[in-house]
Amino acid sequence: MLRDGVKEELKKIAGETNVSFSKEDLICYSYDATNSPYPPDAVVFPRSSAEVSSILKLANSERFPVIPRGAGTGASGGSLPVEGGVVLSTERMNAIIGIDADNLTAVVEPGVVTWEFQQEAEKFGLFYPPDPSSLKFSTIGGNIAECAGGPRAVKYGVTRDYVLGLEVVLPTGEIVDTGVVTAKGVVGYDLTRLMVGSEGTLGVVTKAVLRLVPMPEYSVTVQAVFPSLRDAASAVAGVIKAMIIPSTLEIVDSVSTRCVEEYVRIGLPKDGAFLLMEADGTKAAALGEMERMKRICLDNGASRMDEAVDKKAVKDLWKARRAISASLYRIRPGKINEDVVVPRSRIVELITGIETIARKRGLLIACFGHAGDGNVHVNVMYDGKDEREAAEAKTAVTDVFELVLKLGGTLSGEHGVGITKAPYLGMELGQPLIDAMKSIKKALDPNGILNPGKIFPRSHAG
Amino acid sequence: MLRDGVKEELKKIAGETNVSFSKEDLICYSYDATNSPYPPDAVVFPRSSAEVSSILKLANSERFPVIPRGAGTGASGGSLPVEGGVVLSTERMNAIIGIDADNLTAVVEPGVVTWEFQQEAEKFGLFYPPDPSSLKFSTIGGNIAECAGGPRAVKYGVTRDYVLGLEVVLPTGEIVDTGVVTAKGVVGYDLTRLMVGSEGTLGVVTKAVLRLVPMPEYSVTVQAVFPSLRDAASAVAGVIKAMIIPSTLEIVDSVSTRCVEEYVRIGLPKDGAFLLMEADGTKAAALGEMERMKRICLDNGASRMDEAVDKKAVKDLWKARRAISASLYRIRPGKINEDVVVPRSRIVELITGIETIARKRGLLIACFGHAGDGNVHVNVMYDGKDEREAAEAKTAVTDVFELVLKLGGTLSGEHGVGITKAPYLGMELGQPLIDAMKSIKKALDPNGILNPGKIFPRSHAG
Numbered sequence: 009m010l011r012d013g014v015k016e017e018l019k020k021i022a023g024e025t026n027v028s029f030s031k032e033d034l035i036c037y038s039y040d041a042t043n044s045p046y047p048p049d050a051v052v053f054p055r056s057s058a059e060v061s062s063i064l065k066l067a068n069s070e071r072f073p074v075i076p077r078g079a080g081t082g083a084s085g086g087s088l089p090v091e092g093g094v095v096l097s098t099e100r101m102n103a104i105i106g107i108d109a110d111n112l113t114a115v116v117e118p119g120v121v122t123w124e125f126q127q128e129a130e131k132f133g134l135f136y137p138p139d140p141s142s143l144k145f146s147t148i149g150g151n152i153a154e155c156a157g158g159p160r161a162v163k164y165g166v167t168r169d170y171v172l173g174l175e176v177v178l179p180t181g182e183i184v185d186t187g188v189v190t191a192k193g194v195v196g197y198d199l200t201r202l203m204v205g206s207e208g209t210l211g212v213v214t215k216a217v218l219r220l221v222p223m224p225e226y227s228v229t230v231q232a233v234f235p236s237l238r239d240a241a242s243a244v245a246g247v248i249k250a251m252i253i254p255s256t257l258e259i260v261d262s263v264s265t266r267c268v269e270e271y272v273r274i275g276l277p278k279d280g281a282f283l284l285m286e287a288d289g290t291k292a293a294a295l296g297e298m299e300r301m302k303r304i305c306l307d308n309g310a311s312r313m314d315e316a317v318d319k320k321a322v323k324d325l326w327k328a329r330r331a332i333s334a335s336l337y338r339i340r341p342g343k344i345n346e347d348v349v350v351p352r353s354r355i356v357e358l359i360t361g362i363e364t365i366a367r368k369r370g371l372l373i374a375c376f377g378h379a380g381d382g383n384v385h386v387n388v389m390y391d392g393k394d395e396r397e398a399a400e401a402k403t404a405v406t407d408v409f410e411l412v413l414k415l416g417g418t419l420s421g422e423h424g425v426g427i428t429k430a431p432y433l434g435m436e437l438g439q440p441l442i443d444a445m446k447s448i449k450k451a452l453d454p455n456g457i458l459n460p461g462k463i464f465p466r467s468h469a470g
Numbered sequence: 471m472l473r474d475g476v477k478e479e480l481k482k483i484a485g486e487t488n489v490s491f492s493k494e495d496l497i498c499y500s501y502d503a504t505n506s507p508y509p510p511d512a513v514v515f516p517r518s519s520a521e522v523s524s525i526l527k528l529a530n531s532e533r534f535p536v537i538p539r540g541a542g543t544g545a546s547g548g549s550l551p552v553e554g555g556v557v558l559s560t561e562r563m564n565a566i567i568g569i570d571a572d573n574l575t576a577v578v579e580p581g582v583v584t585w586e587f588q589q590e591a592e593k594f595g596l597f598y599p600p601d602p603s604s605l606k607f608s609t610i611g612g613n614i615a616e617c618a619g620g621p622r623a624v625k626y627g628v629t630r631d632y633v634l635g636l637e638v639v640l641p642t643g644e645i646v647d648t649g650v651v652t653a654k655g656v657v658g659y660d661l662t663r664l665m666v667g668s669e670g671t672l673g674v675v676t677k678a679v680l681r682l683v684p685m686p687e688y689s690v691t692v693q694a695v696f697p698s699l700r701d702a703a704s705a706v707a708g709v710i711k712a713m714i715i716p717s718t719l720e721i722v723d724s725v726s727t728r729c730v731e732e733y734v735r736i737g738l739p740k741d742g743a744f745l746l747m748e749a750d751g752t753k754a755a756a757l758g759e760m761e762r763m764k765r766i767c768l769d770n771g772a773s774r775m776d777e778a779v780d781k782k783a784v785k786d787l788w789k790a791r792r793a794i795s796a797s798l799y800r801i802r803p804g805k806i807n808e809d810v811v812v813p814r815s816r817i818v819e820l821i822t823g824i825e826t827i828a829r830k831r832g833l834l835i836a837c838f839g840h841a842g843d844g845n846v847h848v849n850v851m852y853d854g855k856d857e858r859e860a861a862e863a864k865t866a867v868t869d870v871f872e873l874v875l876k877l878g879g880t881l882s883g884e885h886g887v888g889i890t891k892a893p894y895l896g897m898e899l900g901q902p903l904i905d906a907m908k909s910i911k912k913a914l915d916p917n918g919i920l921n922p923g924k925i926f927p928r929s930h931a932g
Binding site for chain 2: 157165221253290349382
C-alpha cells in the first residue's frame with residue numbers, strides 16, 4: 009500500500025487528473041491478455057519524460073514498484089503489478105512526433121497505437137512492418153518492451169529491427185537518449201537493443217526513433233487449403249527448399265481449421281489444414297514468387313487455392329486466420345497460448361510431436377502460426393473447472409517446451425517471459441547467463457523498483 | 471609485465487606452441503589499422519572456448535589485461551593492448567562449423583575470415599551481406615565486436631542484423647550461449663546484441679550463429695560520373711525521393727576522385743565526382759530499379775555512365791572505389807579516417823561543411839562512402855612531420871564532429887570508439903548514458919581485465 013504522502017506526491021508530479029486510486033481503475037489496470045489479475049495501488053498517466061523521471065525517483069526513495077504499461081495486450085504478464093505498486097500507463101503519451109520520408113524514420117511517443125502509426129506512415133508511402141495480432145490496440149512502447157513480431161516477420165523481421173534509438177528513463181530516473189536517428193551508429197554499447205525486449209524491467213521508453221521502409225509496390229495474398237496438416241507442412245518445406253522468402257507464410261493445423269470453420273463458415277475442410285501466403289515487391293516479382301508458391305502447393309496436394317482479387321478479399325482471407333484465437337474457446341473455456349519457435353525445417357516434427365503430447369495428456373492442442381520463421385502458437389485447451397484437465401494442461405506445456413528445446417528451439421518468439429514463462433527460464437538458459445542478465449538488471453535498477461517479479465524465476469530473485 | 475608463473479600457466483592452458491613471448495610476435499600484435507603500436511606482454515592463440523575461459527579466469531586472479539583480437543584490421547584501436555597484457559588472438563579458432571541451407575543459418579568460429587565465409591555460403595546459394603572494406607582479411611569475430619557494415623548496409627543492414635546467437639566467454643570466464651539458432655527469440659535480455667559492437671570489452675565471442683539470406687538472382691552495377699560533387703549529391707537526393715533502396719549507393723568527392731584517377735587511370739574527371747550504384751533482386755526488378763536510378767543521374771547532369779556487363783567489369787568498377795583509401799596517401803603521408811553518419815538527406819550539408827572546414831584549416835579532406843545510409847568516410851590528410859598541419863588536422867576532426875552532431879548524426883557508423891574516438895564520446899553521449907554503460911561493464915567485468923582503456927574517456931575510467 010502507498011502512503012498518503014506518496015499519493016499526494018504522485019498527484020503533484022502528474023497532475024490531479026492523471027493519477028487514479030479508484031477501485032474501478034485499479035481493477036482495469038490489473039489485467040493483461042493472460043487473464044490473471046494483480047491489482048496495483050495506483051495508476052498514473054504521465055505526459056512527459058520529466059514526469060516519468062520524477063515518478064521513478066519517488067519510487068526509489070519510497071521503494072514502491074513501478075510497472076510500465078502500454079495497452080495491456082501482453083501475453084506473458086509483462087505489465088501486471090504482481091507485487092502491487094504504481095502502474096505507469098503510457099496512454100497519454102501518444103503523439104506521432106514526426107515522420108521523415110527522406111530519411112525513412114519516425115519519432116513517436118510510446119503510447120501510439122501500432123496500427124494508427126502504420127496508417128500515418130502509409131500517407132507518406134512508408135511501411136512499418138511489425139504486425140502483432142494485437143496491432144489495432146497495442147502500443148509501440150509495448151511492442152518495443154516485448155520485441156513484438158507478427159506474420160510479416162518472416163521477411164521483414166521484428167520490432168528490434170525497426171528501432172534506431174530511444175529516449176528512455178532509466179530505473180533511477182535518469183533520462184537518456186540511446187542509439188541514433190541515422191541508419192547506422194556504433195558509439196558505445198547498444199543500449200537500444202538491450203532495452204528492446206527487456207519487458208519494461210530496464211527502463212521506461214518515452215520516445216522511439218523508428219526505421220521505416222518504402223511501401224512495397226504490390227502485394228498478393230493466397231490461401232491454400234490442404235487435405236491434411238502433413239501436406240501443408242510439405243508445401244512449407246518446398247517453399248523453404250526453393251529459397252523463397254514470402255512476406256507471410258502462415259500455417260494452420262486441423263484443430264484450428266475445424267474451429268475457425270465452425271466460427272466463420274467459409275468452407276474449410278473438417279480435417280484439413282491451410283496456408284496463408286503473401287508475396288510483395290514489384291508487381292512482377294510478387295506475382296512471380298506467388299506463382300512459384302502456388303505450384304509448390306499444388307505439387308504437395310493442395311485441394312483448393314483462393315487468391316484475393318481486391319482489398320476486401322485480402323481482408324476476408326485474413327479474417328479466418330485472425331479468428332482462430334477467439335474460435336478456439338469453442339473447444340474449451342481455458343487456453344494456454346505459448347509462442348514457441350523451432351528451426352523452420354523442424355516444424356513438422358514440432359506439430360506431430362505436439363499431436364502425440366495432446367493424445368498422451370488427453371487434451372486438444374491447436375497449433376497455428378508463422379511457418380516461415382518457425383514460430384508456432386501452441387494453444388493448450390482445457391477447462392479450468394476440471395482439475396485433471398487443468399493439471400494435464402500444465403504438464404503438457406512442460407512437454408511442449410522439452411520438445412521445442414530438443415528441436416533446437418526457444419520458448420518464446422514474440423510474447424516474452426513475463427510471469428508465465430519465468431518458471432521455465434532455466435530450461436532454456438544456463439545459470440551463468442541468467443546471472444549475467446540479473447547483474448545487468450541490478451546495475452541499472454539497484455533498488456529493484458521497475459517491474460519487479462518478471463523474467464527471472466522467483467526462487468532465484470536476488 | 472607478466473610473472474614467469476603466469477607465462478607457464480598460459481602455456482599449460484593453450485599448449486606451448488600456442489603462446490608467444492617473442493619480440494617479433496609482440497611487435498606484430500601491437501598494431502591495427504590506426505598505426506599506433508602498443509606492444510602486449512604475450513600473445514595467446516586459444517583453440518576452444520574452454521581455453522579462453524581458463525585464460526580469463528587466470529587474468530582475473532592475476533589481474534592482467536586480456537585483449538581479444540581478430541585480424542587487427544580495426545580502425546579505432548579496439549584490439550590494441552593499450553595497458554599491455556595478453557593479446558588473445560582468435561586466428562586458430564577459424565572453423566566454419568556448419569551451414570544450414572534449410573534454416574538459412576550458419577555456425578562459425580570467430581577467426582573465420584568474412585570473405586571466406588561468404589564464398590562458402592555462396593556454394594549453398596546463400597548470401598552473408600556485411601562487407602567491410604577489410605572483408606578479405608578481417609574476421610567474423612572482429613566484425614561482430616565492431617558491428618561492421620559496408621556498402622551493402624544501405625539495403626541489407628550491418629553485422630548486428632545477421633547475428634542470431636553467440637557463444638561468449640564472459641570476462642569472469644563463464645561460458646554462455648546467448649540468443650537462439652532460430653529466426654526469432656525473446657527469452658531474457660538481448661545479450662547477443664549487447665555483445666555486438668561492444669568492441670571486445672564485454673566478452674570474447676567463441677562461436678556465432680549467423681543469419682543468411684538467399685543469394686539475389688541478379689545484380690547490376692553502374693558507375694555514374696558527374697561534373698561536380700553537387701550534381702552527384704543531387705542525384706542521391708533524387709534516388710532518396712524516389713524511395714529506391716539500392717543494394718549499394720556510394721558517393722566519391724572531388725578530392726578522392728582526383729586521387730584515385732591519378733592512381734588507377736580510368737578517365738575520371740579531375741574536378742568531378744562519382745556514384746557507384748548497385749541494384750539486386752529478380753533480374754527484372756534489379757534492371758528496373760537501375761533504369762530509374764540512371765534516369766535520375768542523367769536528369770542531374772551525369773556526364774558518363776559505365777554499366778558493368780560481366781563479372782570482370784563489376785570488379786573493375788569496384789577497383790576505383792576500393793583504391794580510394796590507398797590512393798589518398800598520394801596527397802599526404804598521414805590520414806585521420808573518421809566514419810561519421812548523418813541523416814542521409816543531409817549529406818550535401820555535411821560534405822560542403824567539410825569543404826569549409828578544410829579551407830579554414832588549410833588542409834585537404836577527402837570524403838567518400840555510403841551515401842545511401844548517410845555514412846561518410848572523412849579522411850583528414852596531413853603530414854605528421856609538419857607540426858602545424860598535424861595540429862590543424864586534430865582540430866579539423868573536432869570541427870567535423872561538431873558539424874556531424876549539429877546535423878543530427880553520430881561519430882561512428884562502423885569503426886567503433888576504441889581509443890581514437892574515446893576522447894570525443896562525451897560530445898555525443900550524455901554522462902548519465904555513459905554511466906549506465908560503465909555500470910554494465912562493471913557488472914560483467916568487475917576486475918576490468920577485458921580490453922581495458924577502450925570506449926570510455928580516460929578521465930572517466932572507473
